[in-house]
Amino acid sequence: MEQKTPLYERHVAAGGKIVPFAGWLLPVQYSGVIAEHKAVRSACGLFDVSHMGELVLRGTDALANVNRLMTNDFSGMYEGQARYSPMCYEDGGVVDDLIVYKVSDTVYFIVVNAANKEKDAAWIREHLTGDCAMEDWSDRVAQLALQGPRAEEILRKLTSDIPEKNYSAVLRGTVKGMACMVSRTGYTGEDGFELYCAPADAPALWDALLEAGEPFGLIPCGLGARDTLRLEAAMPLYGHELSPAINPYEAVLGIFVKLEKPDFIGKAALEQARPISRRRVGLKITGRGIAREECPVYDEEKQIGVVTSGTHCPWLGQAVAMAMVDVAYKEPGTVVQVDVRGRKVEAEVVKTPFYKRT
Missing domain, CATH: 3.30.70.1400 (Aminomethyltransferase beta-barrel domains)
Known part of the structure; x- marks a missing residue:
């Protein structure tokens, strides 16, 4: 049986379309994935990520x-x-x-x-x-994500506990009088914050953020926009670009592998893992169609990889995908084809991220 986050009633009251996800009942969208995606890119969105x-x-x-x-x-x-x-x-x-x-x-x-x-x-x-x-x-922590270019302005209306640097946190902050860990992190490609609080405080914190953010265009967002935003920013998702069958070098996460450390689990295998034979790349779909997970990638008749995630990106107005392909095809500008429901659709290898905030 799926669990409910402390904000479940808020999602239902706001007209969120509830779906089961990773053992939880969560909103996939409120006003629509496209509107929510664009709000995060242009103003701000609020996500319930208490399932983490x-x-x-x-x-x-x-x-x-x-x-x-x-x-x-x-x-x-x-x-x-x-x-x-x-x-x-x-x-x-x-x-x-x-x-x-x-x-x-x-x-x-x-x-x-x-x-x-x-x-x-x-x-x-x-x-x-x-x-x-x-x-x-x-079970002792609820998590809300406030994401978008107006996030800091909104949060400043409720607290002075704002971490200045990315990937840093005010460990013992307060937001509108509620104890919170305020972290400058996110999963959207935008500036933003992840707020960790007691489950009992989550509904009041949610309400306070939405009220403070209303003049700035803040809206609640669901899982659908969270996925299109992270894909547009080319952020890997476990079970797609990462898995027990994919190592960090293949996922282009080698910068986070420190072989100079004395030892860590997997070090011996990773020392032998290069050169790799396949790697994650970005694809811009230049033909007509949208590539989805598990679509085969071809060079004419030869299969050279598989799509790990794909969608039409609302902000870019472009269908893109990430794929695991033979390293011979990793260079930007390489032309490949993606099998979309039995039809070969042309695509081009491009640099990632597809979207990068200025």
Whole structure:
């Protein structure tokens, strides 16, 4: 049976179209995916992301464990700093991609994908060593995402606890009197914030943000726009561009793999993983059609890859896709064909992200 976030009643009251997603009942849209997508690009959108998982590592060996579990290096962080990282299996395939916040020298706060929460928690718990314990805080935390170029103006009406740098957080802030962790992060390609609060405070926080944001064009947004926005910004999604069968180099996330670290799970396999034979690329669909996940990619009669995500991007007015293809076809300008329901549609390899905010 699907779970409801603390904001479920707000979504229903606002006319959100509720769908099951990763074991949760969430709005896929309110006013429509296109309108919501454009609002985030031009003004601001508010998302309920309370379905995400939150895990805490605590102990004198917390940092050593984070560094052993993740491919990125978490040494030398300041309190409130966040870093993105894949977490890999021994063979280099990806368990999940996540964000880690340093709370203190002995406490790290980890945000994981909703569908992977149980798997991630079990994997982490299984591999802890020394003085370090894991706590699952998922039921103790609600998360709202305020995303778009007007996000900071809106948030400033409710708090002065604004992190200045991307991938940093005010750990113990307040928003309209409610205790919040305020993080300058997001999954849309825009400036924005992710607000972590007690579940009981989530409805009041939601209402306060919508009221403060109304003059700026803020609207509630659903899962549909969240997906088109992240795809337009060429951000990978677990289960699509990342999986146990895809390693970070193939996903073009090599910048987050720090082989100079003494050791981490999957290091030996990743040391042997290059040169890679396939990699993630961006495709601009130049023919008529929209490429979707699992559409085969061809060079004439030879299949050279498969689409991992695809859509028509509302802001760009262009059908695009991400695909995993043979490395011989990775250069921008390369012409390929995508099989869209039995019909070959022409496409061109292009640089990513497709959209980048100025």
